[in-house]
Amino acid sequence: MQYKDYYKTLGVSRTASQEEIKRAYRKLARKYHPDVSKEPNAEARFKEINEANEVLKDPEKRATYDALGSGWRAGDDFRPPPGGWGDFDFKTGGASGDYSDFFSSIFGRAFRPEGRGAGRQRGQDQTITLAIDLEDSHQGATRQIKVDLPATGSNGQSSARSRTLNVRIPAGVTQGRQIRLAGQGLPGRNGGPAGDLYLEIAFKPHRLxxxxxxxxxxxxxxxxxxxxxxxxxxxxxxxxxxxxxxxxxxxxxxxxxxxxxxxxxxxxxxxxxxxxxxxxxxxxxxxxxxxxxxxxxxxxxxxxxxxx
CATH class of the missing domain: 2.60.260.20 (Urease metallochaperone UreE, N-terminal domain)
Structure with missing residues (x-):
């Protein structure tokens, strides 16, 4: 499989702060979101951007990725070493089909650091782009959206969890603002609360x-x-x-x-x-x-x- 340089994908340095990573992701997500982008490769680029952000926004996953070393270049032939990664204890399970083989070889199975798995842990927050019409912002609206988030079943298998949500779009919301849906993010671990889902507003192109x-x-x-x-x-x-x-x-x-x-x-x-x-x-x-x-x-x- 090929090594993926997630820093290059987001256009940031390996020493970038979490805020710099967040800004870079938002800018690229708005540019390549399939609902608004006119780029010919928008869907493929959008998946690459989301995968890179999934790793680099999470300090735990980023540290695991950085442990591979900085000598790799995007496209290099990559083989994961036997025995897992660092001190992480892996459970059985596969990865969501939305991610590359490279991602799956590292993060495709649920993991926890030694000694930290027993307590309740809040689920991760998730951010997705919601493309709306200008008229929705001008008048306010209620829209039904379908979201697919990764989930882990009782057998440890990873899958995509699809849900339909009714979202109220407040009048006057501007591009780049976020709508928070409490408890609609990833589920918690060991009985912990679910994270939140953030909908980042993008305007569809308007004819006038x-x-x-x-x-x-x-x-x-x-x-x-x-x-x-x-x-x-x-x-x-x-x-x-x-x-x-x-x-x-x-x-x-x-x-x-x-x-x-x-x-x-x-x-x-x-x-x-x-x-x-x-x-x-x-x-x-x-x-x-x-x-x-x-x-x-x-x-x-x-x-x-x-x-x-």
């Missing part, structure tokens, strides 16, 4: 709006005469269409603000409207004649500021 914190951004096409003379036009918002006044003499790229038309909160976000002047096509002789007359009658040189 781009989120920026609580603000949302919109590129608004306008005609040349609307920009030159000024106009009042209808603009879409998450709460419905509203009128927007375009000041005379507006240029492409000018940004106008609709106060309070972003995501709700205290204070609510705004909608930032960026004007984009669209030139009518000159597909008829009448249209071309109009452009010729404009060129003759309007003393305008768009390159004058270049000094050429």
């Amino acid at each position: 709006f781009t989120p920026d914190g609580r603000d949302i951004q919109l590129r608004l096409p306008v005609a040349p005469w609307e920009a030159a003379l000024g106009a009042t036009v209808q603009v879409p918002t998450l709460g419905g269409s509203v009128n927007l006044k375009i000041p005379p003499g507006s240029q492409s790229g000018r940004k106008l603000r609709l106060k309070g038309r972003g995501l709700p909160g205290t204070p609510p976000g705004d909608e930032i409207v960026q004007l984009e002047i669209v030139i009518p096509p000159a597909e008829t002789e009448a249209a071309r004649d109009l452009y010729r007359r404009m060129a003759e009658q309007l003393p305008f040189d768009p390159r004058a500021q270049l000094g050429v």
Whole structure:
């Protein structure tokens, strides 16, 4: 089997802090989550990222992984040494099919350090990405989601535990925020309480709006005469269409603000409207004649500021 460099997978150094590992994982998970990513290899990369995070976020597993040494390179032929790893006492059992053979050879069986298995232990917290629509954040929503978490049966065999949960999405939740579901993480050991499940919010791509914190951004096409003379036009918002006044003499790229038309909160976000002047096509002789007359009658040189 091939050695996997989990530090390289997350793009962090071997001396990275737990906070640095957490930030790197969140950034990559948002980029490659299959529900939101446009990358061709998103699903495979997302599994690699989750596997690396599963090891490096846990100090106990990270220490076991680090004990392999730093002389390995990703892709090197790897054979686990006989007799287990360090001082860990392994029970029988297999690994979840979601993990690689490399992971399974080290962590695929439930383990506990000598002398520490008798007490009650709280289950691990788990974090998964929840992709939602902007409208869910604007209005608040209840969504039904299916989650698969690793579990160990009474015979020690590892498997995936599938559950369906009803999740309330609060109005105004922003990208990167987490929703905590108490007791929905991994089960505890020896009668200990279950961990928590954290749902990290990611927004699905929207056909009109781009989120920026609580603000949302919109590129608004306008005609040349609307920009030159000024106009009042209808603009879409998450709460419905509203009128927007375009000041005379507006240029492409000018940004106008609709106060309070972003995501709700205290204070609510705004909608930032960026004007984009669209030139009518000159597909008829009448249209071309109009452009010729404009060129003759309007003393305008768009390159004058270049000094050429």
